Amino acid sequence: QKEVEQDPGPLSVPEGAIVSLNCTYSNSAFQYFMWYRQYSRKGPELLMYTYSSGNKEDGRFTAQVDKSSKYISLFIRDSQPSDSATYLCAMMGSSASKIIFGSGTRLSIRP
Amino acid sequence: GAVVSQHPSWVICKSGTSVKIECRSLDFQATTMFWYRQFPKQSLMLMATSNEGSKATYEQGVEKDKFLINHASLTLSTLTVTSAHPEDSSFYICSAPAGERPSDEQFFGPGTRLTVL
Numbered sequence: 001q002k003e004v005e006q007d008p009g010p011l012s013v014p015e016g017a018i019v020s021l022n023c024t025y026s027n028s029a030f031q032y033f034m035w036y037r038q039y040s041r042k043g044p045e046l047l048m049y050t051y052s053s054g055n056k057e058d059g060r061f062t063a064q065v066d067k068s069s070k071y072i073s074l075f076i077r078d079s080q081p082s083d084s085a086t087y088l089c090a091m092m093g094s095s096a097s098k099i100i101f102g103s104g105t106r107l108s109i110r111p
Numbered sequence: 112g113a114v115v116s117q118h119p120s121w122v123i124c125k126s127g128t129s130v131k132i133e134c135r136s137l138d139f140q141a142t143t144m145f146w147y148r149q150f151p152k153q154s155l156m157l158m159a160t161s162n163e164g165s166k167a168t169y170e171q172g173v174e175k176d177k178f179l180i181n182h183a184s185l186t187l188s189t190l191t192v193t194s195a196h197p198e199d200s201s202f203y204i205c206s207a208p209a210g211e212r213p214s215d216e217q218f219f220g221p222g223t224r225l226t227v228l
Contacts, residue, residue, distance in 0.1 A: 042221055043204050046219075099217060101154040101156075104154050
Protein backbone atom coordinates (compact mmCIF):
# COMPACT_ATOMS: atom_id res chain seq x y z
CA GLN A 1 0.00 0.00 0.00
CA LYS A 2 1.30 3.43 -0.95
CA GLU A 3 1.61 5.99 1.82
CA VAL A 4 -0.40 8.48 -0.22
CA GLU A 5 -3.13 7.51 -2.68
CA GLN A 6 -4.43 9.91 -5.32
CA ASP A 7 -6.68 9.23 -8.28
CA PRO A 8 -4.63 10.00 -11.41
CA GLY A 9 -7.65 11.05 -13.44
CA PRO A 10 -7.86 12.53 -15.95
CA LEU A 11 -10.68 14.71 -14.67
CA SER A 12 -12.51 16.94 -17.16
CA VAL A 13 -15.07 19.54 -16.08
CA PRO A 14 -16.71 22.54 -17.76
CA GLU A 15 -15.54 26.06 -17.03
CA GLY A 16 -17.15 27.51 -13.92
CA ALA A 17 -17.69 24.15 -12.22
CA ILE A 18 -16.53 23.34 -8.73
CA VAL A 19 -13.66 20.86 -8.75
CA SER A 20 -13.00 18.43 -5.92
CA LEU A 21 -9.62 16.72 -5.68
CA ASN A 22 -8.84 14.19 -2.96
CA CYS A 23 -6.09 12.13 -1.39
CA THR A 24 -5.99 9.49 1.28
CA TYR A 25 -3.01 8.50 3.33
CA SER A 26 -1.98 5.78 5.73
CA ASN A 27 0.74 7.36 7.87
CA SER A 28 -0.78 8.98 10.97
CA ALA A 29 2.51 10.83 11.58
CA PHE A 30 1.83 13.27 8.76
CA GLN A 31 1.23 16.74 10.16
CA TYR A 32 1.69 19.07 7.20
CA PHE A 33 -0.44 18.83 4.10
CA MET A 34 0.17 20.58 0.83
CA TRP A 35 -1.32 20.92 -2.60
CA TYR A 36 0.88 21.70 -5.57
CA ARG A 37 -0.06 22.58 -9.13
CA GLN A 38 2.24 21.44 -11.90
CA TYR A 39 1.98 22.50 -15.51
CA SER A 40 3.53 20.29 -18.16
CA ARG A 41 7.34 20.33 -18.09
CA LYS A 42 7.43 22.75 -15.15
CA GLY A 43 8.25 22.49 -11.48
CA PRO A 44 5.46 22.19 -8.89
CA GLU A 45 3.93 25.42 -7.60
CA LEU A 46 2.72 25.52 -4.01
CA LEU A 47 -1.00 26.29 -3.78
CA MET A 48 -2.00 25.46 -0.24
CA TYR A 49 -0.10 24.59 2.92
CA THR A 50 -1.95 23.48 6.04
CA TYR A 51 -1.02 22.13 9.42
CA SER A 52 -3.10 19.42 11.10
CA SER A 53 -6.87 19.20 10.62
CA GLY A 54 -9.15 21.95 9.44
CA ASN A 55 -9.96 24.15 6.50
CA LYS A 56 -7.97 26.84 4.75
CA GLU A 57 -9.24 29.15 2.07
CA ASP A 58 -7.27 31.23 -0.41
CA GLY A 59 -9.24 32.91 -3.17
CA ARG A 60 -10.95 30.25 -5.25
CA PHE A 61 -9.10 27.44 -3.48
CA THR A 62 -10.12 25.67 -0.28
CA ALA A 63 -8.09 22.93 1.36
CA GLN A 64 -9.59 20.55 3.89
CA VAL A 65 -7.80 18.10 6.13
CA ASP A 66 -9.55 15.38 8.11
CA LYS A 67 -6.87 13.59 10.09
CA SER A 68 -9.36 11.23 11.73
CA SER A 69 -10.23 9.84 8.30
CA LYS A 70 -6.75 10.38 6.84
CA TYR A 71 -8.36 12.27 3.99
CA ILE A 72 -7.53 15.61 2.41
CA SER A 73 -9.31 17.61 -0.26
CA LEU A 74 -8.78 20.59 -2.50
CA PHE A 75 -11.77 22.47 -3.87
CA ILE A 76 -11.53 24.88 -6.78
CA ARG A 77 -14.47 27.24 -7.25
CA ASP A 78 -15.35 28.95 -10.52
CA SER A 79 -12.81 26.82 -12.37
CA GLN A 80 -11.00 28.41 -15.29
CA PRO A 81 -9.25 26.88 -18.33
CA SER A 82 -5.99 28.18 -16.84
CA ASP A 83 -6.55 25.81 -13.91
CA SER A 84 -5.90 22.90 -16.26
CA ALA A 85 -2.83 21.19 -14.83
CA THR A 86 -1.74 18.26 -12.70
CA TYR A 87 -2.51 18.68 -9.02
CA LEU A 88 -0.29 16.92 -6.52
CA CYS A 89 -1.14 16.36 -2.91
CA ALA A 90 1.84 16.12 -0.58
CA MET A 91 2.45 15.41 3.07
CA MET A 92 5.16 15.74 5.64
CA GLY A 93 5.74 14.56 9.18
CA SER A 94 6.56 16.89 12.04
CA SER A 95 10.14 15.77 12.55
CA ALA A 96 11.50 15.89 9.05
CA SER A 97 11.06 17.89 5.89
CA LYS A 98 10.83 14.87 3.62
CA ILE A 99 7.75 15.36 1.45
CA ILE A 100 5.74 12.40 0.23
CA PHE A 101 3.79 13.13 -2.94
CA GLY A 102 0.65 11.62 -4.34
CA SER A 103 0.73 10.47 -7.93
CA GLY A 104 -1.08 13.61 -9.12
CA THR A 105 -4.48 14.18 -10.74
CA ARG A 106 -4.61 15.56 -14.25
CA LEU A 107 -7.36 18.18 -14.46
CA SER A 108 -8.78 19.69 -17.63
CA ILE A 109 -11.22 22.62 -17.61
CA ARG A 110 -13.27 22.79 -20.81
CA PRO A 111 -14.11 26.34 -22.04
CA GLY B 112 7.04 33.44 -2.51
CA ALA B 113 10.65 32.37 -2.46
CA VAL B 114 12.36 31.65 -5.78
CA VAL B 115 14.42 28.62 -6.65
CA SER B 116 16.18 28.41 -9.99
CA GLN B 117 17.76 25.52 -11.87
CA HIS B 118 20.30 25.41 -14.63
CA PRO B 119 20.20 24.15 -17.27
CA SER B 120 16.49 23.82 -18.00
CA TRP B 121 17.19 20.99 -20.39
CA VAL B 122 20.23 19.01 -21.44
CA ILE B 123 20.99 16.26 -23.92
CA CYS B 124 24.10 14.17 -23.44
CA LYS B 125 25.68 11.02 -24.74
CA SER B 126 25.63 7.79 -22.79
CA GLY B 127 28.65 7.50 -20.50
CA THR B 128 29.17 11.21 -19.99
CA SER B 129 28.51 13.24 -16.83
CA VAL B 130 26.02 16.05 -16.43
CA LYS B 131 25.88 18.70 -13.72
CA ILE B 132 22.63 20.36 -12.68
CA GLU B 133 22.61 23.47 -10.47
CA CYS B 134 19.95 24.49 -7.98
CA ARG B 135 19.99 27.99 -6.51
CA SER B 136 17.89 29.75 -3.93
CA LEU B 137 17.70 33.29 -5.27
CA ASP B 138 16.34 35.35 -2.39
CA PHE B 139 16.93 33.21 0.67
CA GLN B 140 19.50 30.91 2.18
CA ALA B 141 18.93 27.18 2.38
CA THR B 142 21.00 24.88 4.55
CA THR B 143 19.01 22.00 3.13
CA MET B 144 17.89 21.34 -0.42
CA PHE B 145 16.14 18.34 -1.89
CA TRP B 146 16.54 16.59 -5.21
CA TYR B 147 13.64 14.80 -6.88
CA ARG B 148 13.22 12.80 -10.04
CA GLN B 149 10.01 12.62 -12.02
CA PHE B 150 9.35 10.20 -14.86
CA PRO B 151 6.61 10.97 -17.41
CA LYS B 152 3.11 10.92 -15.94
CA GLN B 153 4.48 9.91 -12.56
CA SER B 154 4.88 11.75 -9.30
CA LEU B 155 8.00 13.22 -7.78
CA MET B 156 10.29 10.79 -6.02
CA LEU B 157 12.80 12.09 -3.51
CA MET B 158 16.33 11.10 -4.43
CA ALA B 159 18.43 12.78 -1.77
CA THR B 160 18.69 15.54 0.78
CA SER B 161 21.52 17.99 0.24
CA ASN B 162 23.05 19.45 3.39
CA GLU B 163 25.30 22.51 3.36
CA GLY B 164 28.68 21.64 4.85
CA SER B 165 28.06 17.91 5.17
CA LYS B 166 27.35 14.81 3.14
CA ALA B 167 24.07 14.33 1.35
CA THR B 168 21.54 11.80 2.56
CA TYR B 169 20.32 9.43 -0.12
CA GLU B 170 17.01 7.62 -0.29
CA GLN B 171 16.94 3.86 -0.47
CA GLY B 172 17.76 2.58 -3.93
CA VAL B 173 19.54 5.75 -5.09
CA GLU B 174 23.21 5.20 -5.94
CA LYS B 175 25.28 7.85 -4.20
CA ASP B 176 28.29 7.21 -6.42
CA LYS B 177 26.20 7.80 -9.51
CA PHE B 178 24.30 10.86 -8.33
CA LEU B 179 26.89 13.13 -6.73
CA ILE B 180 25.56 15.99 -4.66
CA ASN B 181 27.54 18.98 -3.49
CA HIS B 182 26.02 21.73 -1.36
CA ALA B 183 28.73 24.32 -1.93
CA SER B 184 27.07 27.28 -0.25
CA LEU B 185 23.88 28.37 1.44
CA THR B 186 22.37 29.20 -1.95
CA LEU B 187 23.73 26.49 -4.25
CA SER B 188 23.43 22.74 -4.53
CA THR B 189 24.61 20.70 -7.51
CA LEU B 190 23.60 17.26 -8.72
CA THR B 191 26.02 15.48 -11.03
CA VAL B 192 24.77 12.45 -12.90
CA THR B 193 27.89 10.41 -13.60
CA SER B 194 28.26 7.91 -16.44
CA ALA B 195 24.75 8.69 -17.59
CA HIS B 196 22.64 5.98 -19.22
CA PRO B 197 19.41 6.31 -21.20
CA GLU B 198 17.42 5.09 -18.19
CA ASP B 199 18.64 8.20 -16.31
CA SER B 200 16.60 10.32 -18.71
CA SER B 201 14.09 12.10 -16.53
CA PHE B 202 12.92 15.41 -15.12
CA TYR B 203 15.08 16.45 -12.17
CA ILE B 204 13.65 18.97 -9.73
CA CYS B 205 15.15 20.57 -6.64
CA SER B 206 13.43 22.23 -3.73
CA ALA B 207 14.36 24.21 -0.65
CA PRO B 208 12.51 25.20 2.53
CA ALA B 209 12.25 28.96 2.76
CA GLY B 210 12.61 29.08 6.53
CA GLU B 211 14.87 27.66 9.17
CA ARG B 212 12.56 24.90 10.32
CA PRO B 213 12.44 21.62 8.40
CA SER B 214 8.67 21.93 8.26
CA ASP B 215 8.71 25.33 6.57
CA GLU B 216 7.17 25.64 3.14
CA GLN B 217 9.29 24.23 0.37
CA PHE B 218 9.64 25.93 -2.97
CA PHE B 219 10.52 24.08 -6.09
CA GLY B 220 12.74 24.92 -8.99
CA PRO B 221 11.46 24.80 -12.57
CA GLY B 222 13.13 21.46 -13.21
CA THR B 223 15.83 20.17 -15.58
CA ARG B 224 14.93 17.78 -18.33
CA LEU B 225 17.76 15.33 -18.97
CA THR B 226 17.85 13.20 -22.11
CA VAL B 227 20.62 10.64 -22.41
CA LEU B 228 21.18 9.32 -25.91
